Amino acid sequence: MNHDEIQTRLSALIDDELPADEAQALRAHLNDCMECREAYAAMLAMGTWIQRDAVMPMPPALAAQLTASLKPVAAIPMQNVKPATGPGKTRTWFWPGLTGLGGLLAGAALMFALLPLWQPxxxxxxxxxxxxxxxxxxxxxxxxxxxxxxxxxxxxxxxxxxxxxxxxxxxxxxxxxxxxxxxxxxxxxxxxxxxxxxxxxxxxxxxxxxxxxxxxxxxxxxxxxxxxxxxxxxxxxxxxxxxxxxxxxxxxxxxxxxxxxxxxxx
The missing domain is CATH 3.30.200.100 (MucB/RseB, C-terminal domain)
Structure with a gap:
């Protein structure tokens, strides 16, 4: 196998999903190949980060900052929302919660981007x-x-x-x-x-x-x-x-x- 083929098998090696003979062959290759060894180490580091940090509670200060940045949207009963009708009008639907959902998703993305900066x-x-x-x-x-x-x-x-x-x-x-x-x-x-x-x-x-x-x-x-x-x-x-x-x-x-x-x- 070439480097690309080997690197596609590294994840299975980490998860112990390979037959013993194939796993042994890949480990032998890692001992001799710096490029594949670095790719393997990067996968291990990512797995360690996910297990260790992805479940960490949000720091209170960061939670307060995100809460303040998200403006609550008042719920509007759907029966009170009328679609535009009439000649030349295109029927359009309005979903009042979309803004809040978009803000929530944006806040979640911001949280994952900033979380490492809040760690001691x-x-x-x-x-x-x-x-x-x-x-x-x-x-x-x-x-x-x-x-x-x-x-x-x-x-x-x-x-x-x-x-x-x-x-x-x-x-x-x-x-x-x-x-x-x-x-x-x-x-x-x-x-x-x-x-x-x-x-x-x-x-x-x-x-x-x-x-x-x-x-x-x-x-x-x-x-x-x-x-x-x-x-x-x-x-x-x-x-x-x-x-x-x-x-x-x-x-x-x-x-x-x-x-x-x-x-x-x-």
Whole structure:
């Protein structure tokens, strides 16, 4: 099959609707084809967005704005509406609720267009982090450089990023380094470090801190995944994993200690 034929089958692959042999062949192709892998990742991201965001309640402020923009139309009994008749007249029907319906549809379209703008930036960030992690798991592309040696992983990023991410091996603590890759987040390239804990995968996204930093540690749960954010060595650090929250927090503290960071996590 060519690229177009394969990409038409990606939706069925995501929904587990393909025979096992065909699904295996498509996954093998995805490992070798960047174009199809990007199309597959885009479909996964869209599915994640629909499941996560399409059922979100409308923010109160947006609901008030839309309500104010829609003018109520008084209902007119149909028996009081007379069609135009007479010589030279064309019979025309008037439906008084059409204006209200059109306004409602326009308001609904506006709501879906503006809804992402009303989401808190912290929510958008964690959604992007989770989407990136799920894409990497789905296409089995967690690392561009596979190594347990921090002196191999850290130099690999040189020349690929405008910063040097902190890379530390925690094998002695049960969290061995597994590799790293590049991703795109918050409108910029970021480093992603991969760690393991038993059978669990931990991805750590890192990029430079910009602007005012916040104190405290952020731990969220989304779709069964834990997302933990902090700062160290001048970097925003966000870990995403299906590991339980307590162990993920312990991992973050060990990583901070390895970096000799004196600041509190954020």
């Amino acid at each position: 930036q912290s929510d958008l960030l964690t959604q992007d982090l989770l989407a990136g992690h799920i894409r990497a798991l789905q296409v089995d592309h967690l690392s561009d450089v596979i190594s347990t040696d921090q002196h191999t992983v850290k130099p690999w990023f040189a020349g690929k990023l405008d910063f040097s991410p902190p890379v530390h091996d925690l094998v002695a603590d049960g969290f061995p380094l597994a590799g790293g890759r590049l991703d795109y987040l918050q409108q910029r390239p970021v480093a992603v470090l991969n760690y393991r804990y038993r059978l669990h995968v931990i991805e750590v996204y890192a990029w430079p801190v910009a602007g005012k930093t916040a104190a405290g540690q952020t731990l969220q749960t989304r779709q069964g995944y834990q997302i933990l954010g902090w700062q160290q060595e001048g970097m925003n650090m966000w870990a995403v994993s299906d590991l339980n929250g307590a162990d993920l927090q312990r991992f973050a503290q060990l990583l901070k200690a390895a970096g000799g960071a004196g600041q509190r996590p954020a």
